[in-house]
Every structure is written in C-alpha cells, then in structure tokens.
Amino acid sequence: MNKDASTTGEQFRITQDQLQKLLDVLRDQGYETVGPTVREGVITYDQIDGVEDLPIGWTDEQEPGKYRLKKRSDKALFGYVVGPHSWKKFVYPPRQLLWRMHRDNGTQKLEEPSEDYPRYAFFGVRSCEIQALAVQDKVFMGSDYRDRYYALRRKDNLIIAVNCVEPGGTCFCASMDTGPKARKAFDLALTEIVEKDQHYFLIESGSDIGTDILSELKSDPATDKQIARADELLEKAARNMGRQLDTTDIKDLLYRNAENRHWEQVAKRCLSCSNCTMVCPTCFCSTVEDTTDLTGTSAERVRRWDSCFTLEFSYIHGGAVRPSEHTRYRHWITHKLASWQDQFGTSGCVGCGRCITWCPVGIDITEEIKSLQDSESLTSDEAKAKE
Amino acid sequence: MPAKKKPKLAVWKFASCDGCQLSLLDCEDELLAVAGAVHIANFPEASRAVEKGPYDVSLVEGSITTPHDAERIHKVRRQSKYLITIGACATAGGIQALRNFKDVREFTSIVYANPDYIETLERSTPIRHHVFVDFELRGCPINKYQLLEVISALLNNRKPVIPEHSVCVDCKLAGNPCVMVGHGTPCLGPVTQAGCGAICPSFNRGCYGCFGPKETPNLPSLSEQWQAMGVDKTNLVRAYRGFNAFAEPFRKESESHENG
Ligand code: SF4
Ligand code: SF4
Numbered sequence: 001m002n003k004d005a006s007t008t009g010e011q012f013r014i015t016q017d018q019l020q021k022l023l024d025v026l027r028d029q030g031y032e033t034v035g036p037t038v039r040e041g042v043i044t045y046d047q048i049d050g051v052e053d054l055p056i057g058w059t060d061e062q063e064p065g066k067y068r069l070k071k072r073s074d075k076a077l078f079g080y081v082v083g084p085h086s087w088k089k090f091v092y093p094p095r096q097l098l099w100r101m102h103r104d105n106g107t108q109k110l111e112e113p114s115e116d117y118p119r120y121a122f123f124g125v126r127s128c129e130i131q132a133l134a135v136q137d138k139v140f141m142g143s144d145y146r147d148r149y150y151a152l153r154r155k156d157n158l159i160i161a162v163n164c165v166e167p168g169g170t171c172f173c174a175s176m177d178t179g180p181k182a183r184k185a186f187d188l189a190l191t192e193i194v195e196k197d198q199h200y201f202l203i204e205s206g207s208d209i210g211t212d213i214l215s216e217l218k219s220d221p222a223t224d225k226q227i228a229r230a231d232e233l234l235e236k237a238a239r240n241m242g243r244q245l246d247t248t249d250i251k252d253l254l255y256r257n258a259e260n261r262h263w264e265q266v267a268k269r270c271l272s273c274s275n276c277t278m279v280c281p282t283c284f285c286s287t288v289e290d291t292t293d294l295t296g297t298s299a300e301r302v303r304r305w306d307s308c309f310t311l312e313f314s315y316i317h318g319g320a321v322r323p324s325e326h327t328r329y330r331h332w333i334t335h336k337l338a339s340w341q342d343q344f345g346t347s348g349c350v351g352c353g354r355c356i357t358w359c360p361v362g363i364d365i366t367e368e369i370k371s372l373q374d375s376e377s378l379t380s381d382e383a384k385a386k387e
Numbered sequence: 388m389p390a391k392k393k394p395k396l397a398v399w400k401f402a403s404c405d406g407c408q409l410s411l412l413d414c415e416d417e418l419l420a421v422a423g424a425v426h427i428a429n430f431p432e433a434s435r436a437v438e439k440g441p442y443d444v445s446l447v448e449g450s451i452t453t454p455h456d457a458e459r460i461h462k463v464r465r466q467s468k469y470l471i472t473i474g475a476c477a478t479a480g481g482i483q484a485l486r487n488f489k490d491v492r493e494f495t496s497i498v499y500a501n502p503d504y505i506e507t508l509e510r511s512t513p514i515r516h517h518v519f520v521d522f523e524l525r526g527c528p529i530n531k532y533q534l535l536e537v538i539s540a541l542l543n544n545r546k547p548v549i550p551e552h553s554v555c556v557d558c559k560l561a562g563n564p565c566v567m568v569g570h571g572t573p574c575l576g577p578v579t580q581a582g583c584g585a586i587c588p589s590f591n592r593g594c595y596g597c598f599g600p601k602e603t604p605n606l607p608s609l610s611e612q613w614q615a616m617g618v619d620k621t622n623l624v625r626a627y628r629g630f631n632a633f634a635e636p637f638r639k640e641s642e643s644h645e646n647g
C-alpha cells in the first residue's frame with residue numbers, strides 16, 4: 001500500500017493494467033461499474049466489467065444534428081466525449097413505478113417498489129457531467145421538497161472522473177465554466193495521456209473513499225514533467241472547444257428578447273420533437289401516468305420524463321399555455337440559460353453540447369444566442385443610423 | 388363489489404385488413420381479463436354468435452370506401468354509446484387512401500374484368516368524416532397495450548394515457564441512440580405520434596409513421612433535413628404516402644413535394 005496516496009489532490013501515475021485493477025477493486029467493494037461503451041454505433045453508458053468494455057480506439061465526431069463514431073489512430077480509452085446518454089438515467093430513470101394499489105373486498109393495499117437500488121460507480125464521468133449532477137442535486141435535493149427517489153439513488157454514487165483532453169465538436173464547457181478539467185465533487189479523477197511511445201493515466205483522489213481506493217492500486221507519484229504535460233493538454237483543450245457561448249448578461253438578454261422576431265425563425269426549423277430535453281443531463285421534468293387494470297381492482301402511478309416541447313406539458317383547463325412552437329423553444333432556452341438562475345441559483349446548461357448534436361435538425365443553442373445578440377447589436381446599429 | 392352489468396362490446400369492420408381487430412385477439416394473456424370485464428356481444432372475428440345492439444362500446448376498424456359502408460357506419464353509431472375507431476384506416480383512411488391522390492376509376496378498370504360491377508367511392512375516408520367519434524386509437528396496426536389502456540380507461544371512467552407527443556420521446560425513454568443523428572438514417576419519428584414504443588428505431592430502422600402525425604408536427608422542416616441527408620423528392624413523397632397518407636399534415640406535405 002502506498003502511503004503517499006493518503007492526501008487528496010496529489011497526482012499519481014497508473015497504467016492500463018492498474019485501471020483494470022481499479023475496476024476490480026470497485027466491483028469487489030460491491031459497486032456496479034457503469035461507464036462508456038459502444039452500442040449500436042454510438043457511445044452509451046452501460047455496465048462495464050473490464051477495461052476491454054470501454055470504447056478503446058474510438059472517437060466521436062459531433063456537429064449539429066450529426067454524430068459518427070470513427071476509429072482513432074491510437075488505443076486511447078477515453079478518446080471521445082459525451083454521447084446520447086447521461087448519468088441522469090441511473091439516478092433519475094426515464095420511467096419509474098411510484099406505487100401500486102390493490103383493492104380486495106373493500107380493503108386497499110398499497111404496494112411500494114423496492115428501494116434497494118444498486119450502488120453505482122460511475123466510471124468515466126466528464127467534468128460537465130459532474131456539474132450536471134450537481135445541478136440536478138440542487139433541483140431534487142436543494143430545498144425542503146427533497147425528491148426521495150432521486151436522493152436514494154444518488155446517495156452512494158462513486159464518481160470516477162475523466163478530464164477531457166480532446167473536446168468534441170459541440171462542446172462548450174469552457175464557456176460555462178464547467179470543464180474540461182474536473183475540479184470538485186469526484187472521488188477519483190483521471191487524465192489520459194497518449195504519447196507516441198507511452199500511454200498512461202494520471203489519477204488523483206478527491207475524497208476519502210477515493211483515497212482509500214487509490215491506495216490499493218500501488219501507484220507511483222506522477223513526476224513534475226507528467227503533471228505539466230497533463231496541464232498543458234487541458235489548457236489546450238479549453239482553448240479548442242467546438243462551440244462557444246458568450247454568457248455576459250445572458251439572463252437579461254433572454255428576458256429582454258421575449259418578443260424578438262427571431263423566435264419565429266427558430267420555430268420554422270424546430271420539430272418540437274423533445275430530443276433536446278431528453279438528452280440534456282440537467283432537464284428534470286416529469287409527468288405521472290395513472291392507470292388501472294381492466295377490472296379496476298389495481299391502479300398504478302408511474303413517473304416518466306416529460307418535456308416542455310409537448311402540448312400536454314403546459315396543458316391547463318381549456319388548453320396548452322404554449323401552443324405555438326416558438327413559445328416552446330423560447331421557453332426551453334430561457335429556462336436553461338436564464339430563469340434557471342432565478343429558480344436554482346445556477347445555470348441550467350453545463351455546455352455538454354448534447355442538445356446540439358442530438359437535435360435531428362441541428363438547432364444549436366449557442367447559435368441561437370448569437371442570433372439574439374446579433375439582433376440586438378443590429379438594432380442599436382440601426383438606431384444609430386437613424387440618428 | 389356489487390356485481391355490475393358488464394358493458395356490451397361490439398367490433399366492426401370496414402375497409403381494412405383485420406390486423407387491428409386481431410390485436411385484440413392477440414392480447415392472449417389479457418384476453419380472459421377483457422372477456423371478464425366486458426361482454427363481447429358482436430365480434431365476428433372471434434365468435435359467430437352475434438347479439439343485437441345497442442352496445443355500450445363499439446370498436447370500429449377500417450375506412451369508408453363504398454356507398455354501402457357510408458350508410459352502415461351511421462347504423463353503428465346509432466347503436467353505440469361510445470364509438471372508438473382503431474387503426475390507421477379508421478383514423479386516417481389507411482393505405483387504401485392512396486386512391487385519393489389518383490382517379491379511382493383508372494384503378495378499377497385495370498384491376499377488375501368488369502369494373503361496372505364495382506361500386507366504390509372516389510375517396511377512402513376516416514370514420515370521423517362520417518360520424519362523431521369518441522376516441523381515435525392510432526397505429527398500423529394498433530398497439531395492443533394501448534387498446535387495453537383505452538378499454539380499461541373507459542371501464543374505469545378515467546382519461547386514457549395515450550400521449551400525442553413524438554415517437555422521439557418514446558425512443559429516448561427506451562434509451563435508443565437516434566438513427567437520424569447517429570447513423571444518418573431518415574426517420575419519421577419527429578413528426579409521428581408515439582404509441583408503438585419506437586419499434587423501428589429500436590431495430591436501427593427509421594420510423595415509418597404508422598401512428599400518423601403527432602400534435603403540432605413540423606413536416607417542412609423534417610423534409611428539408613431528409614433532403615439534406617440525400618433523400619430525393621420521389622422518396623420523400625413515398626415516405627409520407629404510407630398508411631397515414633391521407634392524414635392532413637402528411638397529405639399536404641407529400642403534395643407540396645409532388646411535381647416539384
Ligand atoms: S427546459 Fe423544459 S424539460 Fe428542461 S427542465 Fe426546463 S421546463 Fe423542464
Ligand atoms: S442545454 Fe444542451 S448543452 Fe446545455 S447542458 Fe443541456 S444538453 Fe448540454
């Protein structure tokens with residue numbers, strides 16, 4: 001056991017074999033290890049038993065409305081960014097049975113589902129995703145109205161972060177100050193370094209549990225040169241984001257522009273298909289579906305993800321509050337970037353780029369904000385011209 | 388519970404393939420429960436014993452394509468407390484509504500030796516064009532769980548859980564990677580109503596639009612994207628001219644790309 005591993009923040013160097021050992025240790029400790037893996041031509045999050053289940057040697061090319069896996073020229077384990085899934089599905093599943101009720105001879109029996117949730121070790125969490133979990137923590141646990149199911153599923157999560165040395169085509173975490181390097185709220189954090197002649201990982205602990213696990217890996221402290229190399233790669237990554245978003249004054253920008261004609265332009269393209277909200281790691285909306293069986297002797301309530309792009313979402317007596325597409329798109333982007341701040345004291349967007357990539361028609365949140373910003377500068381120019 | 392009188396159920400067929408009615412028989416495990424909850428009084432596909440109306444619930448399959456059927460549906464309506472249409476034929480005119488885009492007499496003259504004997508309407512139309520419909524259940528064929536849900540809801544005086552949102556929602560709930568974005572496969576999911584559980588995208592195929600247009604569908608935008616993905620106008624028109632070709636948004640969109 002390496003005693004040096006007792007402090008957090010210190011970097012160690014490990015090999016791919018030690019990474020496998022890390023997975024073994026986690027599984028021995030009773031964690032269910034879930035992480036990135038290739039399925040149906042994309043990288044999703046699923047159970048991983050060993051390093052070989054990771055997308056070794058794959059990368060993802062992402063642009064608005066387009067995602068393709070490509071072979072890399074090296075054997076990198078983490079040479080891609082985020083896919084259509086997020087960790088949200090583990091802590092806040094798409095469908096969840098809340099209760100079942102049975103009626104029998106005038107008595108009613110309540111059946112609640114088991115709360116014996118798996119202890120997950122999330123393996124390969126990106127910095128933006130750690131922030132997304134923090135955002136959802138605020139939503140579900142940050143007030144007096146705690147979401148019991150979320151809290152229970154979230155309780156024992158172990159976070160093994162991966163710092164992003166190669167941002168994707170739709171990433172803009174640097175603009176949102178959420179990446180590419182994980183700064184907090186992880187148990188262990190990895191930086192993968194692939195050079196011509198060597199392939200290794202720097203690992204640091206961010207918690208006591210992380211430190212204990214790290215001590216089992218028998219790792220050597222990283223050299224100053226290795227640490228400098230990792231820092232250099234991460235700084236370069238921050239400068240090479242696929243997208244950028246100027247967040248100056250963004251809340252007021254959106255509030256000021258509620259009546260901007262631009263929304264109608266977006267509405268011409270938007271399919272109100274809900275994909276953007278489904279893939280977003282922070283979107284938290286759900287609806288409950290109440291059903292009965294044919295005989296009316298049992299009933300059940302299921303909670304499932306909902307989206308503000310559906311009509312039913314804003315349906316109140318007499319009709320939907322947001323019947324037109326432009327009001328729905330406007331609501332979505334305003335919630336993500338403006339009213340979320342009023343509601344939860346943080347941005348609802350962590351810059352992961354999923355909504356851009358997975359929008360079937362490639363509507364780009366950063367471009368839409370730019371259009372609003374441009375339309376304002378245009379009006380002031382026009383105003384000047386008139387003077 | 389005091390023994391209630393079981394509601395009387397009738398199943399009617401108009402121009403259709405029987406597939407939707409068969410979904411009811413296909414309920415297998417649940418069929419006994421259905422038979423326990425309702426009194427199946429008229430369902431020729433299942434039993435030759437046909438009881439007279441009135442009926443509490445009528446399930447109507449098929450579209451109206453002949454003058455005789457155009458009258459018969461009124462008789463069905465008069466005998467039914469609730470009339471529920473099932474399937475793409477009954478709710479949109481079905482695949483046979485392709486005739487609506489052409490001259491039906493040309494077809495009859497090609498198909499039949501003596502076209503004079505054929506008495507048919509120029510158009511295949513959904514049931515709601517003829518009589519008031521209490522609920523429309525989409526799909527080609529309908530989904531048996533949705534059918535059970537509608538019957539359960541009706542029997543228990545509640546609103547059925549039949550969302551009108553896109554197939555994409557169900558596709559994402561199922562955890563599928565999007566075939567449009569991930570594979571470059573054209574998909575009708577973003578304009579199609581959910582209900583099938585996103586079967587085709589779950590098997591790496593694009594959605595064929597079996598459940599017809601979703602609420603507020605934006606077809607021009609999807610068409611533009613399909614064209615950018617390399618689909619030509621002929622194939623675009625074909626995609627919209629499926630089982631729901633005569634559903635208004637699909638009809639309009641396919642016509643806007645015809646002769647274009
Ligand atoms: S953007 Fe829409 S779906 Fe997402 S959290 Fe806000 S209201 Fe809910
Ligand atoms: S709004 Fe888009 S970029 Fe922002 S967190 Fe959600 S999916 Fe990611």
Ligand code: SF4
Pocket residue numbers: 269270271272273274275276277309358359360361362363
């Ligand atoms: S922005 Fe894109 S993903 Fe979101 S609802 Fe509109 S078309 Fe769908």
Ligand code: SF4
Pocket residue numbers: 275360554555556558559563564565566567568574575576577585588593594
């Ligand atoms: S595969 Fe089709 S149904 Fe599924 S999300 Fe993509 S466009 Fe929607």
